Amino acid sequence: MPTLFIDTVSKRYERDRWALHEFSLRMEAGVLGLVGPNGAGKTTLLKMLATLLLPTEGHMTWNGQDMLRHPEMVRRVLGYVPQDFGVYPQISARVFLHYLGELKGLRGAHLRRRVESVLEMVSLSADADRRLKTFSGGMVRRLGIAQALLNEPRLLVLDEPTVGLDPAERVRFREMLPSLSGERTVIFSTHIISDIEATATHLALLNHGRLSWTGTPEALLADAAEALWTLTIPQAEFASLRTHYRVSSAIPRGGSVEMRILAANPPHPQAIRANPTLEEAYLLFQEEMGQAGRAEAFASPKQISPS
Numbered sequence: 001m002p003t004l005f006i007d008t009v010s011k012r013y014e015r016d017r018w019a020l021h022e023f024s025l026r027m028e029a030g031v032l033g034l035v036g037p038n039g040a041g042k043t044t045l046l047k048m049l050a051t052l053l054l055p056t057e058g059h060m061t062w063n064g065q066d067m068l069r070h071p072e073m074v075r076r077v078l079g080y081v082p083q084d085f086g087v088y089p090q091i092s093a094r095v096f097l098h099y100l101g102e103l104k105g106l107r108g109a110h111l112r113r114r115v116e117s118v119l120e121m122v123s124l125s126a127d128a129d130r131r132l133k134t135f136s137g138g139m140v141r142r143l144g145i146a147q148a149l150l151n152e153p154r155l156l157v158l159d160e161p162t163v164g165l166d167p168a169e170r171v172r173f174r175e176m177l178p179s180l181s182g183e184r185t186v187i188f189s190t191h192i193i194s195d196i197e198a199t200a201t202h203l204a205l206l207n208h209g210r211l212s213w214t215g216t217p218e219a220l221l222a223d224a225a226e227a228l229w230t231l232t233i234p235q236a237e238f239a240s241l242r243t244h245y246r247v248s249s250a251i252p253r254g255g256s257v258e259m260r261i262l263a264a265n266p267p268h269p270q271a272i273r274a275n276p277t278l279e280e281a282y283l284l285f286q287e288e289m290g291q292a293g294r295a296e297a298f299a300s301p302k303q304i305s306p307s
Ligand SMILES: Nc1ncnc2c1ncn2[C@@H]1O[C@H](COP(=O)(O)OP(=O)(O)OP(=O)(O)O)[C@@H](O)[C@H]1O
Pocket: 013, 014, 018, 019, 036, 037, 038, 039, 040, 041, 042, 043, 044, 045, 083, 191
């Protein structure tokens, strides 16, 4: 099984400003969701994995081989979708993939087979001869993933693959991701925690360039298992509860409000314990880190868009 090992990697673009600081992670096959707000250092880390950027400090190995000394070894096994993936508007998806496949060194019948196969994997076969200027944002994203799969990568790196997708396309992406993983190591970034649900086997939370938490989504949920309450109260009582508790959602129902509240103890005599979503577990984690006196190192939960 291929192993990716990122060993205390740091990146400094400017003096005294670390975009990424002492990031370490070991991973075998599976899907890692890298979550963090804008500027957290996600793209910086993914570009280093894609051999487009060198760390200022630290080491990275793939199957025990030095990725910094042997970028060509990485590129042979790598598929990469950059955050700003762009296409040529006048050509078709099929022509575009042939072109990129040739750049990757694929030729002849093998290239043709790979193009058809990746089109199939991202459900674009029926649209393969349409010009790319007619593609929706979600179709372009899927094409980005298709080109990354051309060389059957063992290491697949996707930078914000769900940005700009409508809800239906987002669901489609989530459904597609597990089928892509197989024997692969897949790493994708997002600032939307719900992208992680049902797709990622591992989770890494990044805040201001630092890894603040890593583990399985289930472990993050388990940490929050006893801390989520639901409660329906009259509108008039809502304001006071809201000032005292972290409210993860509040839905008006007639004259009442249906609330979900994060708290260690029951926030109200009528509150009922419920299962937290991954997003609520994440909010709780951020809150606890803040209370532990390390708030400055972590973003305010409000910076994460509650989708
Ligand atoms: N080429 C660069 N030169 C100087 N600073 C940079 C450069 N690229 C990124 N940074 C800084 O490094 C930090 C991390 O940026 P990065 O793009 O890795 O974050 P991100 O998590 O991908 O953010 P986003 O969610 O907005 O894509 C930010 O403070 C950013 O301003």
